[in-house]
Amino acid sequence: MPILDEKHECMNRGDLRQLQLERLQAMLNRVVRNVAYYQETFKRVNILPSDFRSLDDLSQLPLIDRQTLADNHPYGMFAVPLREVVRLHPSRSVRWGEPIVIGHTKNDILAWTHVKARGFAAARITQNDMVQVYLDYTLFPGAVVAHYGAEQLGACVTPLYNMPIADQITIMRNYRATVLICTPTRAVHIVRYLREHGIDPKSLFLHSIVFVGESWSNRTRRQVEENLFVDVFGNYGVSEICMPGIAFECEAKNGLHINEDHFLAEIIDPQTGHVLPPGQRGELVLTTLTREAFPLIRFRTGVSSALNNEPCSCGRTLARMENVTHRTDDMLVVEGVEFTPSEIGMVLSQMEHVSSHYRLVILREETRDRLEVEVEITPDIFIDSLGPLETLRERIEEAIFERLRLKPVIKLVEPKSLQGRDSVVDLRENNHPL
Amino acid sequence: MLRITNLVSALGRVEILKGVSLHVQEGEIVTLIGGNGAGKSTLLNTIAGLVPVRAGQVLFQGVDIARLSPARIVRLGISLVPEGRQLFAPLSVADNLILGAYHYASRATKPEIEARLERVWDLFPILRGCAQQLAGTLSGGQQQMVSIARALMANPKLLLLDEPSMGLAPMIVEEIFQTIDRLRQQNLTVLLVEQNARLALDLANRGYVVETGQIVMEGECQDLRRNREIERAYLGKGYREIWE
Numbered sequence: 001m002p003i004l005d006e007k008h009e010c011m012n013r014g015d016l017r018q019l020q021l022e023r024l025q026a027m028l029n030r031v032v033r034n035v036a037y038y039q040e041t042f043k044r045v046n047i048l049p050s051d052f053r054s055l056d057d058l059s060q061l062p063l064i065d066r067q068t069l070a071d072n073h074p075y076g077m078f079a080v081p082l083r084e085v086v087r088l089h090p091s092r093s094v095r096w097g098e099p100i101v102i103g104h105t106k107n108d109i110l111a112w113t114h115v116k117a118r119g120f121a122a123a124r125i126t127q128n129d130m131v132q133v134y135l136d137y138t139l140f141p142g143a144v145v146a147h148y149g150a151e152q153l154g155a156c157v158t159p160l161y162n163m164p165i166a167d168q169i170t171i172m173r174n175y176r177a178t179v180l181i182c183t184p185t186r187a188v189h190i191v192r193y194l195r196e197h198g199i200d201p202k203s204l205f206l207h208s209i210v211f212v213g214e215s216w217s218n219r220t221r222r223q224v225e226e227n228l229f230v231d232v233f234g235n236y237g238v239s240e241i242c243m244p245g246i247a248f249e250c251e252a253k254n255g256l257h258i259n260e261d262h263f264l265a266e267i268i269d270p271q272t273g274h275v276l277p278p279g280q281r282g283e284l285v286l287t288t289l290t291r292e293a294f295p296l297i298r299f300r301t302g303v304s305s306a307l308n309n310e311p312c313s314c315g316r317t318l319a320r321m322e323n324v325t326h327r328t329d330d331m332l333v334v335e336g337v338e339f340t341p342s343e344i345g346m347v348l349s350q351m352e353h354v355s356s357h358y359r360l361v362i363l364r365e366e367t368r369d370r371l372e373v374e375v376e377i378t379p380d381i382f383i384d385s386l387g388p389l390e391t392l393r394e395r396i397e398e399a400i401f402e403r404l405r406l407k408p409v410i411k412l413v414e415p416k417s418l419q420g421r422d423s424v425v426d427l428r429e430n431n432h433p434l
Numbered sequence: 435m436l437r438i439t440n441l442v443s444a445l446g447r448v449e450i451l452k453g454v455s456l457h458v459q460e461g462e463i464v465t466l467i468g469g470n471g472a473g474k475s476t477l478l479n480t481i482a483g484l485v486p487v488r489a490g491q492v493l494f495q496g497v498d499i500a501r502l503s504p505a506r507i508v509r510l511g512i513s514l515v516p517e518g519r520q521l522f523a524p525l526s527v528a529d530n531l532i533l534g535a536y537h538y539a540s541r542a543t544k545p546e547i548e549a550r551l552e553r554v555w556d557l558f559p560i561l562r563g564c565a566q567q568l569a570g571t572l573s574g575g576q577q578q579m580v581s582i583a584r585a586l587m588a589n590p591k592l593l594l595l596d597e598p599s600m601g602l603a604p605m606i607v608e609e610i611f612q613t614i615d616r617l618r619q620q621n622l623t624v625l626l627v628e629q630n631a632r633l634a635l636d637l638a639n640r641g642y643v644v645e646t647g648q649i650v651m652e653g654e655c656q657d658l659r660r661n662r663e664i665e666r667a668y669l670g671k672g673y674r675e676i677w678e
Contacts, residue, residue, distance in 0.1 A: 015457070018437055022455045022642075022652050029648045049648065050453040053440045084662040107657050290653070292661065 004121035004153075005114070008261045009316045013309070016317065020264055021055055023289035028052055031295055034079045037072045038297070055264065058298065059275050063268070063285060065300040069240060070098040078103055080293050089141040091239060097343055097403055102141075102240055103293040109145070111290055112242045115259040116142075116149030119248025122257070122314075123210050123233035125179050127154030130205075132177035134168055134186055137161050139336035140213050142243040146181050149245075155179070165193050169204075176205040183336075184216035184224070185369070191227045206230045212237070212244040214333065215303075215324045236324060238301050239338075241288055247321055252313045255320030262290045265321065266298070267307055270328040281306040283328040284321065302329040332424065334362055334371045337406040341424050344373060347399045353381040353392055357418040364428040371408040373400065376418050435460045435623055436481070436592060441490035441500075443480040450476040452647040453490070458592065463614065463624040465634040465655070467668055468644035474627040475517055477644070478594045481625070482514040483507045494592070508537055511591035517627075518600065519581040523570025527561055527580055530569045534587030547587070554583040557613060575606030582613070593617065595626045599633065611637055631668035635659050643668075 003009050011019070028049035031038040042048065047060055069077060070093035078085070085103035092099050104112070125131060131150040135143040137159070150157045158175065160168055169190065172180070180187070187209055194201050206228060211221075212235045221232045236256050237243030246263055247256035258265050263286050267276045270283040284301045288294075303324045311317050330340050341360055348354050354375055361372040375396060381388060393410045400408050436458040443451045450473045458464045466474045479485040481492060483504035492500040499507050513534075522530055531554060535547050555562040558579045564572065569580055578598055585593060595614070599607040611633055614624060628634035635641060635655045643651040643664060651658065658664055 018439070018455070018457050019652075021439065022457065022649065025453065025455055026642075026649045026652050029645070029650045033645075033650070053453065080663065105662070107653075107660050110657070110660075292663075 002121050002124075002126070003315060004118045009118060009257070009318055011261070011317055013317055016260060017055060019261055020289060023261075024055065024058065024264065024287070025049065025052055027289060027291075027295050028297075031079055031297070035077055035295070037068075037077050056275075058264070058266070058287065061298055063273055063298045063300050064296065065302070066093045066100065066240065069093065069100045069102075073099050074101050077296075078293060079295050080105060085293050089239070097339075097346075100240070105292040107290075107292050108294075109148075111262060112142075112145050112245050113148040113152055115242070115245045115262055116145050117152040118259065119233070119235050119244070120146075120149050120153055120155075120210065122248055122250045123179070123208050124231070124251075125150055125153050125155050125208070125210075129153075129155040129178045130176055131155045131157045131179045131181060132168070132172055132175075133157060133159045134180060134182040135213065136336055140243065141239060142212065142237055142245060145242065146210075146212060146244065150179075150181070165189055169193065169199065172204055172206070178205050179208045179210065180206055180230075181210045181212060183213040184211045184220050185214060185364075187211065187224045187228075187232075188220060191224060195227075201228050204228065208233060210235060213336070215326075217325065218323075234323060236321065238286065238299070240299060241286060241291070241296060246286065250312060250314040250316060254312070255308055255322055257312065257316050257318040257320055258307075260318050263287065264289055265307060265319065267305065268300075270304075278307045278309050278319075281322070284324075302327050302331055304328050330424070332360070332362065332426070334369045334406060337404055339404050339406075343403065344400060347403050348375060348396070351392075351396060351399065353378050354396070355415060357416075358423065359418050359421060360424045362424075362426045362428055369428060371406060372411060373408045374411045374413050374418060376415055377412050379415050435495060436625070437491075437493040438481070439491045439493075441477070441480065441492060442488040443476060443485050444488055445476065445485065449488070450485075450647050451480065454644075454647070454649055456642050456649065456652070458623055458625050460591075460623055461618070461621050462640065463618050463626060463638040465626045465628055465638035465641040466644050467628060467631040467634055467641060467658075467664070469667070470629075471646075472644040473647040474644050475596050476647075478514060478596050478625065478627055481507075482512060482594060484514075505537055508588050508590075511589075512594065513585035513588045513590035513592075514594040515581050515585045515596060515598065517596040519574075519577045521569040521577055521580055521584075523568065525569055526566050527569055527572070528565040530580055531584050531587050534584035535589075537588065550587050550589060554586055557586070557616070558583055573606075575602050575610070578602060578606075578610055579613070582610070586617075590622070592623045592625065595624060595628075597627055597629060599628060599630045607633065631664070 032042055032049050084105050086106050087104045089102045133147050137143040147157050147159050208231045210233050225232050234249045234256060235244035236247040237245050247258040249256050266285040267282040268285050269276055276282045281304060284303050284305045286299050286301060287297050304326050305324050306322045308320045331338055348358055355378050357376040359374040363370045389412055393412055396410045439455045441451050441454045468474050476485055480487060483502055487500040491498055494510060531551060561579055598610050626634055635658055638655050641655050641658045642649050
C-alpha cells in the first residue's frame with residue numbers, strides 16, 4: 001500500500017520525538033511572543049518556553065477546551081496578523097453557543113491538505129481514481145480540504161454538496177466514482193437506498209469509502225463493506241484544529257495513525273487531568289506543532305481513546321489511536337450540528353409555561369437523524385384548548401432552531417412526567433458521534 | 435547525523451543560546467536564518483567547540499561532542515568555515531589549504547593530502563591558478579573559496595558554513611552557492627548560517643528561524659518562504675501592522 005510521505009510516516013521514533021520537541025519549542029517561543037492568551041498563561045503558571053526541555057514537560061501547561069476559545073473570541077488566540085489569515089472558520093462554543101472563530105494561513109491550509117492526502121493515499125486513492133465527496137460543505141469545514149487532499153494525489157474530484165441521495169447514486173454510476181468520501185451515516189443510507197430500490201451494488205464502481213466527520217462502530221463498517229463490496233477507511237479530526245486530518249486508518253485497520261509530526265497527542269484522565277501511559281483509555285488531548293495562525297496547546301477533544309506507539313504492520317511508525325466510540329463529555333451531534341443538552345435547557349429556561357425538566361430523544365430515520373425534545377409544561381397553562389399549546393410548541397421549536405440551526409420535534413408532556421428519567425436518550429444505532 | 439537538544443551557551447556572562455534544539459540529517463542542507471545577534475554564529479561556534487556549552491546535548495553520529503575540544507571535533511568530521519574567512523593572509527593559498535588538513539598530516543598521509551588538494555582544485559578551478567599567491571592578496575570571493583576549500587581539506591562529513599556571502603558581489607555569491615549545491619550532490623551535509631535569507635531558503639532543504647537565541651520556526655524551505663512573518667523580517671517585504 002503506498003505511503004505518501006515515507007520520510008515522516010515511517011520515521012524512527014527517536015527522530016520523530018526530536019522533531020516534535022523542536023517544533024514544540026519553536027511553537028512555544030512563537031506563542032509567547034504573539035498570542036495574548038498564552039502570554040498570560042505562561043505568566044500565571046510562572047514558566048518560560050525555555051523550561052520545556054522534553055515533550056513530557058508539556059504537562060506543566062494547563063488544558064484548554066472550546067470554552068477557552070470562546071472566552072478569547074475573536075482574535076485573542078491568533079498568532080499572526082489577520083492579513084496573513086487566508087481562511088476563517090466561524091463556529092460556536094457548544095455549551096453556551098458563544099461564537100468561536102478559527103483561522104488558517106496559507107501554510108496551514110497546505111499542511112492540512114498534505115496530512116489529508118496522506119490519509120487518502122492510505123485509503124488507496126491514486127491519480128486513477130474518481131472521488132465523489134458527499135459531505136455538507138457548510139457543516140464540515142474540512143470538506144473543502146478533503147477535496148484538495150484528493151486532488152493533490154491527482155485524483156478527479158466531484159464535490160456534490162447537498163444533492164439528494166438518488167442523484168448522488170446516479171452520478172456515482174454515470175461517472176464511475178471509485179472512491180466515496182462521506183459520513184458513516186450517509187454510507188449506511190446508500191446501502192439502504194440501494195436495497196430498497198433494487199439496485200445491484202455491483203453496478204457501482206467503488207473500491208473504497210473514506211469515513212469522515214462522525215465516529216463509526218465495527219458493525220457499521222462491516223455492514224457497509226459487505227453490502228457495497230468496498231474497503232472502508234476511517235479518518236479522525238477535530239473541527240477546532242482540522243477535520244478531518246488528525247488521524248487516518250491504514251490497510252491494517254487496527255487504529256488510526258496520528259500525523260504526529262504535526263500534532264502531539266496525549267491521553268489524560270478526564271477527571272484529574274493527569275497524563276495516562278500508552279495503552280490506557282482516557283480523553284484525547286492534542287497540541288498543534290506546525291499551525292501558524294491558530295496554535296492550540298493541550299486542547300481537550302472530549303473524545304475517549306487510547307494510544308498505541310508500536311510500529312504498525314503497514315510500515316508506518318506513527319502512533320495509532322483507538323477508534324473513537326464515545327465521548328468523555330456530554331456533547332451531542334445531530335445532523336452535523338454540535339450542541340450540549342444544557343444549551344437546550346438554557347433556551348427552555350427563557351420560556352414561560354415550561355418547567356426545568358426536559359428530555360432529548362435522538363432517533364435515526366430513513367435518511368436523517370431527528371431530535372425530539374420532550375418538554376414538561378407547568379400546570380399554570382390552560383390545557384383545555386389546543387391553541388395556546390400549539391403556539392407554545394411553535395415558539396419552543398423556533399427558539400431552538402434559532403439557536404442551533406437544527407429543527408427539533410417538540411413534544412409537550414404533562415407536568416412531573418419526566419422527573420427521574422434520563423435527560424438524553426440516543427436511539428441511533430451508532431449512538432456516540434464524534 | 436547531528437542532533438542538538440536544549441543547547442545553552444554563553445559568551446562571558448551573556449547567555450546567547452537559550453535552549454536550542456535542532457537536527458541535521460545526512461545529505462541535507464539545513465539553514466539558520468535570523469537577524470543580527472540572534473545567535474546563529476554562536477550556534478555554529480558552539481558545535482565546533484569554540485564556545486563552551488553550558489547545558490544541553492550535541493550528538494554527532496551518536497557521540498556527544500558537547501564538551502570535546504575543537505580539534506577532536508574536527509577529527510570526528512565537523513569543519514567550520516568561519517565568518518569573515520579568517521585566512522592566514524601572509525601564507526600562500528596552497529599552504530592555507532594544507533593547514534586545513536593539519537590534524538591529519540604526517541609523512542604517511544602526504545599522498546592522501548595531495549589527492550584531497552587535487553579534489554579541491556577541481557571544485558574551485560580558479561584557485562589552482564593562484565596556488566602560490568599570498569592569500570591576503572586575493573579578492574573577497576576567492577578568499578571565501580579558499581576558506582571553504584580549507585575546511586574541505588579535513589574531509590568533513592558535516593560542514594558548518596558561517597555567512598559565506600558576506601561582503602561579496604552578487605555574481606560571486608551565486609557561484610559560491612552553486613558550489614555548495616555541488617557539495618550536496620557529493621553527499622556532504624551542510625549547516626548554513628546566512629544573512630541572505632532568500633538565497634539560503636532557495637538552496638537549503640530545511641531551515642530554522644532563530645530569534646534572540648531561540649528557535650521560533652522550523653520547516654521545509656518552501657514552507658518558510660511562504661511564511662509572511664519571514665517575508666517581513668528577512669526577505670524585506672511589507673511591514674507588520676496588527677490590524678491588517
